[in-house]
Amino acid sequence: MTTYLSVWKLRFLTGLQYRTAALAGLATQLFFGFIFIMIYVAFYSQSTVNPSISLQQLAAYVWLQQIFLTFVMLWFRDNELFQLITSGNIAYELCRPCGIYSFWYAKLLAQRLSSAALRCVPILIVAVLIPAPYRLTLPPSPLALLLFIVTLLLGLLLIVSISMMIYISVFWTMSPTGSTLMIAVTGEFFSGMVIPVPLMPVWMQYITYALPFRWTSDFPFRVYSGQIPETEALWGILIQLLWLALMLTVGKWWLNKALRQVVVQGG
Template identity: 70%
Template sequence: MSVYYSVLKLRLLNGMQYRAAALAGVTTQFFWGFMFIMIFQAFYENATVNPPITLKELIIYLWLQQAFLTFIMLWFRDNEIFNLITTGNIAYELCRPCEIYGFWYAKLLAQRLSSALLRCFPILIVAFFLPEPYRMTLPSSLTASILFFLTLILGLLLVVAISMFIYISVFFTMSPVGSTLIIGVLGEFFAGLIIPVPLMPEWLKSIAYVLPFRYTADFPFRIYSGHIPQNDALIGVLIQLTWLVALIWLGKLGLNKALRRVVVQGG
């Protein structure tokens, strides 16, 4: 574990150097945050029925999306790993005295953490001082805060486990384009990043509830806003852990199978 911790620490420190890129990201995410809020505000003002989630809860949901975007977006990728696979330089990775899955997992986790740490605080601080109806508010209780942080971290671990399948698929396809698009688009849709899950039609919502994607974003954000009760949150934590163990196990199986097929020529 010391090897993976060292990789995580070094990549985290390296990622914290990109402050100009983070500033540009913060500006962009404020633009998208305001745009989404104004769109949904217009829908709510003209709604003929009571929506399943209040506008205030939805505004919190949207600001959390923007603040922790690098935690939850599946199209956030490491081109270095893609190049290692497609150029044959994966041979150097095979020489490392550690498991490739754990090494890549720690690396990807650090990249998301460093990017989120640079972006989330400016967004959240400003959002707390905005005028109504754009203002962000604190969770309803200390318990809700603890559950939010727990589920957010589990969601981050789950996102990295899901994204690992994109890299594993490149061993078979030799191109990251298809798997990135398919997993990215489907994952972000069912995570509630395009349409919040509570606003989906019932048949689509039932699909989202059986997939792991909503536990990366929709679930922790609705705990923060108070839309998910604490008892349901505890059940959801168990589901998050189950998905995490299952996806890591399947990912290791898939990577080991892919590595058995690797042929490196030349040199």
């Protein structure tokens, strides 16, 4: 455990050095946050039916997407791991006196946390200070805020376990492009990053609820705004834990299978 904590700390501190990239990402996320909310304001102003999520809750949904983007997006990747697999340098990883899955998991987790640490506070300040209906409002109760923090952290652990599947699949495809596109595009849509889940057709929502992606972003964001009641959030946390246990188990099994079949030329 000490080894993995050391790896996490080292990678976290390394990620904090990329301040220029964080500033560029911060400006981009603020821009898209305003654009998305403007679009929803226009739609809501002309709507003839009562949507299942209010405009205030939807604004919070959009801003939380932008604030914690590196927590929830599957496009966030480590090219170093892809190069280790495709170049054959995975042999060096096999020499480490620790489990590869846990080692990589700690690195990916630290990268996401360090990137979010540089961006989330400035975006949060802007989102809270701007006027309605663009403002990010506070949760309806302290309990809702606590549940949001718990669900967000569990969602982060789950998204890293899902992203591990992308890296493991490259042992067979030998190309990160296909795996990233297939899993990331599917995950981004069904997690509510393109269309918020409450605005999807009912039949599509049923598909979304059966997949793990919505538990990484849609669920904690709706808990924050109060769109998901606190009692329902407690059951959702249990489902998050079940999905996390399943993804970790499958991921470790799949990686062990890949390592038994790996061939390093010239080794």
